[in-house]
Amino acid sequence: MLKDVTFGQYYPSNSFVHKMDARIKFLLCLVFMVGIFFVQSFVVFGFITVFLIILIASSRVPLKSILKSIKGIIVLLLLTVVLNIFFTKGDPEKDKLLVSWWIFEIWDAGLYFAAKMFLRLVYLVMGSSVLTLTTTPVDLTHAIESLLKPLKVIRVPVHELALIMSLTLSFIPSLMEETDRIINAQKARGADFDTGGLVKRAKAFIPILIPLLVGGFRRAEELANAMNSRCYEGATKRTQMRVMKLTWRDLVGTLVVLLFFVTVFVIFGMKSQWINANVDWLYINDVNWLYF
Amino acid sequence: MDIITLDNVSYYYKTYDENNDVSYAVGVEGVSLSIEEGAFVALVGHNGSGKSTLAKLLNGLILPKSGTVTVAGLSTADKKNLFEIRKNVGMVFQNPDNQMVASIVEEDVAFGPENLGIPQPEIVERVSQALEQVGMTEYAKRSPHKLSGGQKQRIAIAGALAIRPKVIVFDESTAMLDPLGRREVLNVAKQLNKQGMTVVLITHFMEEVLDCGKVVVMSGGHVVKIGSPMEIFDDDRLLSSVGLDAPRSIALSRKLKSAGFNVTENCIDAKVLGGEVCQNLTNK
Ligand SMILES: Nc1ncnc2c1ncn2[C@@H]1O[C@H](COP(=O)(O)OP(=O)(O)O)[C@@H](O)[C@H]1O
Numbered sequence A: 001m002l003k004d005v006t007f008g009q010y011y012p013s014n015s016f017v018h019k020m021d022a023r024i025k026f027l028l029c030l031v032f033m034v035g036i037f038f039v040q041s042f043v044v045f046g047f048i049t050v051f052l053i054i055l056i057a058s059s060r061v062p063l064k065s066i067l068k069s070i071k072g073i074i075v076l077l078l079l080t081v082v083l084n085i086f087f088t089k090g091d092p093e094k095d096k097l098l099v100s101w102w103i104f105e106i107w108d109a110g111l112y113f114a115a116k117m118f119l120r121l122v123y124l125v126m127g128s129s130v131l132t133l134t135t136t137p138v139d140l141t142h143a144i145e146s147l148l149k150p151l152k153v154i155r156v157p158v159h160e161l162a163l164i165m166s167l168t169l170s171f172i173p174s175l176m177e178e179t180d181r182i183i184n185a186q187k188a189r190g191a192d193f194d195t196g197g198l199v200k201r202a203k204a205f206i207p208i209l210i211p212l213l214v215g216g217f218r219r220a221e222e223l224a225n226a227m228n229s230r231c232y233e234g235a236t237k238r239t240q241m242r243v244m245k246l247t248w249r250d251l252v253g254t255l256v257v258l259l260f261f262v263t264v265f266v267i268f269g270m271k272s273q274w275i276n277a278n279v280d281w282l283y284i285n286d287v288n289w290l291y292f
Numbered sequence B: 001m002d003i004i005t006l007d008n009v010s011y012y013y014k015t016y017d018e019n020n021d022v023s024y025a026v027g028v029e030g031v032s033l034s035i036e037e038g039a040f041v042a043l044v045g046h047n048g049s050g051k052s053t054l055a056k057l058l059n060g061l062i063l064p065k066s067g068t069v070t071v072a073g074l075s076t077a078d079k080k081n082l083f084e085i086r087k088n089v090g091m092v093f094q095n096p097d098n099q100m101v102a103s104i105v106e107e108d109v110a111f112g113p114e115n116l117g118i119p120q121p122e123i124v125e126r127v128s129q130a131l132e133q134v135g136m137t138e139y140a141k142r143s144p145h146k147l148s149g150g151q152k153q154r155i156a157i158a159g160a161l162a163i164r165p166k167v168i169v170f171d172e173s174t175a176m177l178d179p180l181g182r183r184e185v186l187n188v189a190k191q192l193n194k195q196g197m198t199v200v201l202i203t204h205f206m207e208e209v210l211d212c213g214k215v216v217v218m219s220g221g222h223v224v225k226i227g228s229p230m231e232i233f234d235d236d237r238l239l240s241s242v243g244l245d246a247p248r249s250i251a252l253s254r255k256l257k258s259a260g261f262n263v264t265e266n267c268i269d270a271k272v273l274g275g276e277v278c279q280n281l282t283n284k
């Protein structure tokens, strides 16, 4: 049951992507996520697929770990696909009605739309799991603190937020141990967590939650004492041991990602006259592959 | 020179009963005590005798309701002094898991120096030196929660050392550890004292006070006796009245002596005592 949260999903390696600065990876991941939402055609999804393959290969993370992350959103995926297939009303002028039964209609446009939504969600999760598989939560925390620093001007408590994240990370392992201990103690007293209906089972967890809560308060007090004893007085004059340095890898990584998205969007993404005029070759068999 | 002086210090905890009526429980009462620079002082007493209360008074985590606590000439009553006082008095608590602020060893140790606002290269230097002092250098990049209890406490000690205090207070830092972990922590404490650090060791394991220069016995919030370890062990009436026992080897050597055996009185080392008993038996 116990997993080392310090390293989260982290997959240790020395790859190019691992060695990149966490801040840059975080920003590029955002670019990727936003970019995905602008993708309208299957052709561009093809390019994104190639991009992801190259990314995963250069991160040396096994594909299995990345696919595992999709398991977590499988319900969401199914729901999205089903809803989009059944509830997309096509335009009778240009779309084909494939099936019509009772109140349900399936249009070809609905199928395409569902497929695109499916790809978007899957690629979104794959992209972000490359980030979490190549970066430790500790590094991510530092990255977020550093990236949010400008918000200090508008009085966002950036340091405090980062501290909370860091304390949470260090607390989770002992919280899990504590939970295990309490569950075992209650089982030894005859508590039954595994049978009965939902309500009965939920009730069985109250004797676990209460000791956990009490323990949490005690820990909070002790932790506050420990932090005060170590001269903690908020963010005012704090310095940091960790230095984050950008290297050539970050430059190369940023250039590659930005160039890729800019190129793809300039060629395929815009509906401008100029682009349409220049991509006549995309019309094959009277289908505009740009918007297919 | 005294680094810490307590002058007639009292502290009471506010408590509420079922009717929400306020009453006050004694934490410590009328404690006067001075701790010399470089000393190794033990603070012993039964559960609830006020040891932790006293410890928290030493670095201003709580402030005396009456009396004064002075650290390196600064009174804890003045809020402006607290930062300086905490720089001088490091503290290691009982539960190692509840003092970790980061999930990487070296970042946890760096927490103190970071709060002091010292430049980054010096933080790195202090962290590596502190880890070396407690013999945990090779664990710098690990996460602390997979370490043994004794190792975690050594990390906590390193965290206090990185601030470079003059005094370090151990509040029952060995209570949750197995014998091996206890020995690890105790050895670090002794070694620090040899290097000139003032050490205040709070414990209820009487074996741990053997090497201390001065033992302070507490009961019911009061200091009931201050003396050398032997003076304390000799005072059977006092010990039984405050619910403490002399270390077993000492108690045994006394019983043997009074039963007519020819052994060293107040023998600390169980092995020596054993040898002497064998000698006695073969001579008979
Ligand atoms: N937070 C608190 N609230 C109320 N009473 C407390 C609190 N902490 C300690 N006390 C009381 O103060 C006395 C001294 O406690 P403490 O200093 O923790 O003793 P020790 O560390 O020697 O076990 C005890 O009687 C205890 O019940």
Ligand SMILES: [Mg+2]
Residues within 6 Å of the ligand: B051, B052, B053, B172
């Ligand atoms: Mg205590």
